[in-house]
Amino acid sequence: MVDEAEPTPHSRIDPITPQNYPVPLSPQLPPISKEIELSRAMSASSKSSLFALSRADFLYEDEWLLAVNKPQGIYCESVLSSVTSTLALPSSSDGLTEGIKISLPEPEPELHLANRLDRDTSGVMVITKSHKVAAKLVKAFTDHKVRKTYIALCVGSAPQWRKITVRSGHGRSKFGAWRVYAASDVGRTLPGGSVIRDMETSFEVLTINGNGSFKEPSEFTNDEGLTVVVEQKAVRKDVMEDEVLVRAYPRSGRTHQIRLHCQYLGISIKGDVKYEGVYEWQDKSNDAHQLHAESMAFEHPVTGMQIVLHAPLPLWANQALQL
Known part of the structure; x- marks a missing residue:
């Protein structure tokens, strides 16, 4: 057996050079967000345990899928769990019609969340009823064939633009928070091994x-308004x-995408304490951020029909629109 060589006076370990990691362009989470988010999470857990759709x-x-209007302050998993019991309830058409109606038990559907919404985001949430349909719809999301719009109530300085598109990088910093990165950093590696991905959102002021008015969502082309890279x-x-x-048209599907881009534009979403949104505004505190998944359009994964879903606007949006 050969012993390891003793180090000579001239041998040394080369110092490790820190990797030149990309620098995030959005700030760290404000200290106040930890306490408020913990309180909101505990409240949501309590509400979600009692939630019934x-x-x-x-x-x-x-027979293949369904869409629900997810309420604010409820976790997606709680909505999914509640769907199972809701589907098991008899509908108004069930019961006795002529003679005795005998129904055989149907197999439970294989429910999957086709899209996820943050705890405090309300609006359109799609749930599939089989593995095969789930796979097809997930592919449609991955291929950017699903069109979505969101409504967000923000606080900041009135923007000088009416329509704008923001393109940036998106990644998780060494502190574990999602941050905005430079568009030129897309593809670069972050601490922990994750890679910065592209992120693009278009906005229009309502x-x-x-002062302004509500209008139905329309196709937002890339040549409309300003473009910020x-x-x-x-x-x-x-x-x-x-x-x-504002109405947001996400072109990609990154975590907290709209919230991050609103922060970057200087109009953080009201109540979004993670991303510099005001907690108190006009002598009122906000127990949740005010973001709503307004609509979703996609080709039905089985029939090929065009499906367009709209969730009713929440109270805070109607009040902002003075409806």
Whole structure:
């Protein structure tokens, strides 16, 4: 057996050179967010344990999939669990019609979440009833063949644009938080081994301080409005005096995408304490962020029919629109 060589006076271990990791262009989570988010999570857990979906919450249903209007402050998993018991309930058409109606038990559907919404985001959530349909719909999401719109109520300085598209990188920093990175950093590796991915969102202003009007979602082409390709930190104005209602058209499906891009534009979503959204506004505290999954359109994975889903606007959006 050969012994390891003793180190000579001239031998040394080369110092490890730190890798030149990309630098995030959005700030760290504010310290206040930890306490508020913990409180919100505990409240949501309590509410979710008692949550029961009703058929009035259904936006669409057929034998392959269904869509529901997810409420604010409820976890997606709780909605999914509640769907099982809701589907098991007899509908108004069940019962005795002529003579005795005998029904054989049907196998339980293989329910899957086709899309996920943050705990405090309300709106359209699609659930498939079989593994095969789930795989097809997931592929449609991956291939960017599903069109979505969101409504967000923001607080900041009134933007000088009416329509804008933001392109940036997206990744998780060494502190575990999702952050905005430069578009030129897409593909680079972050601490932990994850890779920065592309992220693109288009926005249009609906109202500023109640001035404006609601309009139905329309196709937002890339040549409309301004285009911002993110390469440096945003210049933030300290004065936050305007309430801005925007519609967002996400072109990609990154975690917290709309929330991050609203923060970058200087109009953080009201109540979104993770991304510099105001917790208190006009003497009222916000127990959740005000973001709503308004619509979703896609080709039905089985029939090929075009499906367009709309979730009713929440109270805060109607109030901002003065409806």
